[in-house]
Amino acid sequence: MKLFAKLLTAGFLTFSIAPSTIAAPQNEQFAGDAVPPNCQKKIVKQGTRETYRLCQSNGKPIEIEYEYFDKISTITTFSYRDGQLTKACENQLGSCMGFKNNQAAAAWIQGEEKVRVALTNPEDQATATDNFQRSQTALKLFKLADNRSVTPKVTKLQNIREYFLAIPDEFISHIPQKVRAQSIDATSTNLAACRSNNL
Numbered sequence: 001m002k003l004f005a006k007l008l009t010a011g012f013l014t015f016s017i018a019p020s021t022i023a024a025p026q027n028e029q030f031a032g033d034a035v036p037p038n039c040q041k042k043i044v045k046q047g048t049r050e051t052y053r054l055c056q057s058n059g060k061p062i063e064i065e066y067e068y069f070d071k072i073s074t075i076t077t078f079s080y081r082d083g084q085l086t087k088a089c090e091n092q093l094g095s096c097m098g099f100k101n102n103q104a105a106a107a108w109i110q111g112e113e114k115v116r117v118a119l120t121n122p123e124d125q126a127t128a129t130d131n132f133q134r135s136q137t138a139l140k141l142f143k144l145a146d147n148r149s150v151t152p153k154v155t156k157l158q159n160i161r162e163y164f165l166a167i168p169d170e171f172i173s174h175i176p177q178k179v180r181a182q183s184i185d186a187t188s189t190n191l192a193a194c195r196s197n198n199l
Contacts, residue, residue, distance in 0.1 A: 029098065029106075030079075030086050030087040030096075030098030030099065030100075030105075030106065031079070031081070031086065031087070032062065032063065032079030032080050032081045032086045032087055033057070033060075033062045033079075033080060033081050033082070034062075035055055035062055035063050036055075036057065036062075039055040039057075039062065039063075040055075041053035041054060041055050041063075041065060042054050044141050044142055045141050049068055049069050049070060050066065050067065050068050050069070051065075051066075051067045052064060052065070052066055052067075052138050052141055052142070053065040053067070054138075054142050054144075056142070056144070059144070060080065060082065060083040060144070061078075061080045061083060061138075061139065061142070061144050062079075062080055063077060063078065063079055063080065064077070064078045064080075064135065064138045064139075064142070065077050065078075066078070066134055066138060074090065074091060075090070075091055076088055076089070076090050076131070076134065077089050078131075078134075078135045078138065083144075084099075084101075084102065085099045085102055085132065085135050086098065086099055086100075087099065088131040088134075088135065089110065094109070094110065095107065095108070095109050095110075096108055096109075096110055097119075097124075097127065097128055097131055099128075099131075099132070102132060104119050104124070104125075104127075104128030104131070104132070105117070105119075105168070106119070107119055107124055107127075107128075117171045118166075118167045118168075118171055120163045120166060120167070161184055164180060164184070165177055165180055165181055165184070
């Protein structure tokens with residue numbers, strides 16, 4: 001009976017710990033610099049419908065809030081690490097997008113374990129571009145230079161082959177892009193050969 005109780009306890013602990021372990025990396029990987037507790041957000045531009053608020057340290061942005069009001073208020077929070085954009089979250093508990101080298105690298109819904117790491121659909125790409133451009137606009141308003149900022153590459157993917165090859169190696173490291181390209185090309189060549197021989 002004691003053995004059964006120990007096994008039941010161990011199973012419960014394993015079950016309760018596993019989900020948090022799975023979910024943790026999505027926020028840590030794209031975490032910005034720690035916001036100081038005494039950070040005063042400064043309003044720089046307040047128009048009819050939009051407001052920008054900045055938290056900075058040593059001339060570098062740590063966090064910028066962009067609030068847009070149209071019937072309801074929508075707040076997008078841009079997080080920075082060493083002055084470079086790492087994350088954009090809508091309404092804190094809403095959807096988030098992680099950036100690496102100013103390129104969108106992942107998207108997720110906070111509090112859930114659904115993480116999209118290959119942003120291949122047009123809606124994600126449009127959101128990523130909009131977030132990046134909005135963050136750059138904010139930096140200019142606050143006269144903060146991000147000397148590593150580059151305009152995101154615009155890629156027009158035409159077919160499933162291009163989408164498959166566009167996935168960064170870090171997300172499917174067991175099948176690097178070079179191997180994927182060779183596999184697809186080899187299959188295409190074989191298909192062409194079969195068709196030419198009426199096979």
